[in-house]
Amino acid sequence: MTNKYMYFIANWKMFGGLNSLNSLHKVDRFLKNFKKNKSIKLIFCPPSTLIRPMSKKLINSRIEVGSQNCHENEDYGAFTGFVNSKMLKDVGAKYVILGHSENRKCGETNKLINLKVKSALKTGLKVIFCIGETLKEKKRKITNQILSKQIKFGLQKINKKKNILIAYEPVWSIGTGLIPKSKELFTTINFIKKKTKLNVIYGGSVNPKNIHELKSINNIDGFLIGGASQDPKKFIDIIKKTYN
Ligand code: 13P
Secondary structure (H helix, E strand, O other): OOOOOEEEEEEOOOOOOHHHHHHHHHHHHHHHHOOOHHHEEEEEEOOHHHHHHHHHHOOOOOOEEEEOOOEOOOOOOOOOOOOEHHHHHHOOOOEEEEOOHHHHOOOOOHHHHHHHHHHHHHHOOEEEEEEOOOHHHHHOOOHHHHHHHHHHHHOOOOOOOOOEEEEEOOHHHOOOOOOOOHHHHHHHHHHHHHHHOOOEEEEOOOOOOOHHHHHOOOOOOEEEEOHHHHOHHHHHHHHHHHOO
């Protein structure tokens, strides 16, 4: 995506039941009263089981709903345990996270992710495309090579990229409390932007304590937030602190 929004995207991962939706109104109320609300996009990606009830709850809200993955087949099929982009759209998802390192770790290849991206875009979902290097790759100083490969093969043969947002998530930063050094992060985000001409957000241990440091890196278009997004207070705090 190339529009000028600041994105705050919550990835709930495999957390949350119906009772977790009770806290959404706090975030919604905050957003409605927030002076910068026109320039921010707030997206919640709950587990698939919560997409429908969450979309219903947010019917009069500017908060949008996304999924955390989808099957690559855009038609129905005999794939036990999976859901495709058409089914996700049907229950209210507007976005889908693809290429998350937790799924790459379970065997998702760049080739498979590419098929998923194509099928999601064809269905009309917007794609949050995750890339990132492992600690080993960082130590070997091959981060840019890894990112280039993930971009090249993951986004292969996709001409219309306007509905894709890149999420740079260093694997070593996810859930560890560690974030990249500011200068390093600025350079990497710049590298990805030059390569893709797309908006780029950052993910990995974003929390109310480190958001001051992260927001000062002025080429970041938003944040993909895991752990801290499950607590509405922390999530709201992150947004507030991005602006002061
Ligand atoms: P944490 O914010 O918990 O590190 O998770 C980041 C992430 O994986 C978001 O997709």
